[in-house]
Amino acid sequence: MNSRPLQRTVVVRNPQGLHLRPADLLVKQASRYDAEVMLGREGQMADCKSILSILTLGASQGTELHLTAEGADAAEAIASIAELFDHGFYELEGAESE
């Protein structure tokens, strides 16, 4: 049982930033876990299970975000969400072939 939150820095890599589709993927992924998963940016915190809260972060390409997870399955949660960021929410292929 890990009582201290896990932390990681992630970068928004997909060209259009955290718009509707990536936010949707993020919420679906976060909702699989019991852990509370938060994204922070310059003092603003967003709940990864809330699409409205993620959208209002307004994170564009290149934004660094502070990812934290707290709860029993925090480790799995943080790993799977970081993976989404690393893969640019699977939106990179189209942009690179441009």
Place this chain on the structure above:
Amino acid sequence: MEQFHGIPVSPGVAIGPAVVLDDQGYSIPRCHVALADVAAEHDRLVAAVAAVARTLETNRESTSRRLGDSTGSIFAAQLQMLHDPRLTAELQRKITGSQHTADYAVSQVMHSYASALRRLNNPLLAERAQDVLDIEKQLLQQLGAVTHRPLDSLVEPSVAFSHNLTPSETAGLDRTKVIGFATETGGPGGHTAIVAKGLELPAVVGIGPFLDRVVVGTRVIVDGDRGIVILDPDQATLDEYERGLLRRRELLARLDQLADLPSQTADGVAIELSANIEFPHEVAACLSRGADGIGLYRTEFLYLSREDEPTEQDHYEAYSEVVRAMQGRPVIIRTLDLGADKMGHRPLAEYEHNPCLGLRSIRLSLKNQDLFRPQLRAVLRAAIHGDVRLMFPMITTLGELRQARMLVNVVAEDLEEEGVGCRTDIPIGMMVEVPSAVLMLDRFIREVDFLSVGTNDLVQYTLAVDRSNEYVADLYQSSDPAVLRLILRAVEIADAHHVPLSVCGEMSSNPARALLLIGLGVRRLSVPPQALTKVKKAIRSVTIGQCREIAERVMTFEAAGEVDMYLMDRLSDLAPELIPT
């Protein structure tokens, strides 16, 4: 008593009970429920959410089937927003914690999300605000809160407050029910301001958030001269404003006596004084106040005030009504002057990052000739009823002017071939409202019959200020020396070529600035109907020599503030009656 400051865009004072409209024209009053009813109110919300979820699910399925999954996913995203755990928690807190009604909680919470999204400065996300508001509307419909339109149930003339009013919403305000309005957003010179002036409704815009302070039905004052909104005024303030209203009525009555006197300076130099109108019904006010003609007939209302695109016949009827009523006095009809973003009838442009610099006005007309031709045909047809002149807005290059003129010739030939009654020899002019037009005016001037300086856009494009952007609206100053130099240059070129030039922007309706323009050599002004007698009073109070002195002095200044202070000082010497008290 509480006081808010904004930007005055339409003069006059309105005193009356407040009514609050929101973007959709409905108002959600701030209501509380009794502690005992909190649980029932929350159940109402849960039922509404479930009902909206069912609708969204149905929409998603049917849209995906017809248009594919990617379009259907819009509704999937809305569903996810609707079930957002943060949203649910906030709504619950508002109802059970603050004892708000479900309606009010929904409207407050959804609006704060929508405005947070709009503030992001990311067009992709700002559009999501519409999704949030869409969900809000559906929830409110389920809650039974939005069938009620507040303006329909007003028993006495009221003052309308709103976050935002679009030009078409403003145009749709019933003048027997609304005596003035104030909005949280907006800036000077926007179309809403122009429409408000056209309706002679006192108006203040760009106040910032204040609607949550308004108690519906209490007495409020909108001071469209000073840009002040007062909620629940105390007796002394109320008395002062009512005395002011009385004085204003007396001054207007005195000014109205000038209607039939010629518009000329004290030493007899004639200044042609025409009116700017938006709606045909304004002609009556122009005539009763002695306008020499219509210096600017805006045609945007034809596009803004209806669901479908206006036909040639719609144009023709609107123009003919004005031309006939003016009984041979000149009527300058300006072709469509809107941005693609305002053309709801057809998608003319994909998202434009910068609509002020985008597909608008004459550019839009030239690219959409099926839209432009009916308007040109209607102008030529209406010309048989009087003295009609045609004017193109926002001309930036010679190519545009030539292309537009050529199209007029083509349309004229068509009409003649069809044997339709029309005039094909009407004067054609252009608006001078982009700096490039001033810089190239020595070339333009050989190809036009008249010029009209549109100061509103000229200021915007010279100073690089979006006049409807509240953050920079204070930089929008028609007295800026850069603008004055452009106007002076235009006047000099027009005089040298003996081409008539008028100034039709808002600048000319300010009596002090009108005197400056005359001093710069302008001999034709076009102003809103309600400013006619005021400007005539100013003109009749001065000599040309005095105006020239004003202009000479002003051209030595370096900032708009200096110019305006000096002008007010001069006006208070020359025509003290016109100084607002």
